[in-house]
Amino acid sequence: MGSSVSMKDRHQAAREGLPEPRHAIGGRRLSTDGAGRWSHVDPSTGEVQALVPMGGAAEIDAAVTAARTAFPMWRDTPGVRRREIMERLARLLDEHRDELARLTVLENGASMATALHMTGLARDWMYYYAGWADRLDGRVASDRAYSGFAYTVPEPLGVIASIITWNGPIMSMGMKLSPAIATGNCVVYKPAEINPFTSQRFLELALEAGLPEGVLNIVHGGAEAGGALTSHPDIAKISFTGGDITAHKILDAANRNLRPALLELGGKSANLVFADADLDTALDFSVGTCMVNAGQGCSLPTRMLVERSIYDEVVERAAAVARAMPIGDPLLESNFVGPVITPVAGERILNTVARASAESGARVVTGGVRMEGEYADGWFIEPTILADVPPQSDVFRKEVFGPVLTITPFDSEEEAIELANGTPYGLAAYAQTNNHARIRRLGYALDAGSVLFNSAMAPVHFAPFGGVGLSGYGKEGGPEGLEEFIHRKTVMIG
Secondary structure, eight states: OOOTTTHHHHHHHHTTTTOOOEEEEETTTOOOOTTTTEEEEEETTTHHHHEOOOHHHHHHHHHHHHHHHHOOOOOOHOOOOOHHHHHHHHHHHHHTTHHHHHHHHHHHOOOHHHHHHHHHHHHHHHHHHHTTOOOOOOOOOOTTTTSSSSEEEEESEEEEEEOOOOOSHHHEEEHHHHHHHHHEEEEEOOOOOOOHHHHHHHHHHHHHHHTTTTSEEOOOHHHHHHHHHTTTTTTEEEEEOOOOHHHHHHHHHHHHHTTTTTEEOOOOOOOEOOTTSSSHHHHHHHHHHHTTGGOOOTOOOOOEEEEEHHHHHHHHHHHHHHHHBBSOOOSTTOBBBOOOSSSHHHHHHHHHHHHHHHHOOOOOOOOSSSSOOOGGSOOOOEEEEEEEEOOTHHHSSSSSSSSSSEEEEEEEEHHHHHHHTTOOOEEEEEOOOOOOOHHHHHHHHHHHEEHHHHHHSSTTTTTTBBBGGGGEOOOBBBHHHHOOOOOEEEEOOO
């Protein structure tokens, strides 16, 4: 349907055939709603498009039991068979890429281009870890003084609790589920209540690919389900993506059972722009990447630090890029920025911008307002540039999670490093420079799990991704991501 059709009509048509949200527990599909029902609202139109059954402790316990029952079978399934199933699932993700992207747009308002990219990333992660499924091996350990024989065996942990946030559901499923199932674990997956559709369809495709029932179980729910899952004594490990406040609650629950956790949390990623950078490329990348998913991403470069000699030019050009950015109905591939997720998020973002201007003297160069007209029932916020942002301000140090780029000047490389490292987060750091000696220095000096130069982006499936400080711990991606879901048993023969 073309752009002459109204946005509401376009979204109503796109909802045809939405998957019915149900809990998937072993071979059963349940609509039990002991914790009530969640009215799922399309963030673009403000219309309710589904009622999601919210599970609680009973559904979680049943799902963990189903996963435990399936675990011996899946653990003992030959690695080559697990690889074949995962490769088939990766192909299905690719074949259904348009459908999964549409579901993502309806769930969280991501632009179609972003949703298609995220679906492609899920496919890539699934292919990558499929390739490891039959290549897990141990090593022989020896010592001249020991007359026996010793070796190690990689073994899956058991039942993994997987909990994700709402901003990139299909990508997160690829990131979290593929290494867990490749290594022979079973999973109880709790999607954010905002993401019932992609998880349901992902499971259907996984079963079509040959994944046995019980290996992947899904319980829709909120805090009650999350608390029951993370405190369940039969969970072997918790894998969580979200905020640090929820992470503290998860760790409290995990500690009671002495369970390990993998935490991918928030970020306030600095982006250092030096005078020797290619500004055309640097600014298109820096502003565009900050506004991906309406700025709702944990590792986006939302805090630009600019060498003073080019500061005024960069502010002016960054604002021009932001003003030219297509914003509107995310179902149309011509638009780059869609709505933010909820009215609460929208109010918080606008209040953050207003407070930054009133209290810290930050200058609103462009944006900072909600779009009206056809977009009035959704939460569309114009891409926003805040200049002259002081380092001591809240907007400099804390995550906004919206389409807001802050810009602050620096006078030396040393000051830039100090400013970049001046928050409690450390998920990613960026720099735009053509000085190779500086690249080597910054690679060591910036405190972040990933340091990215000249339009490089993370995460990628083939390299580890994870943060330091309030950005969490543990790694997703690369061989390091496999190690999160196995333990190395030592076998000794006298």
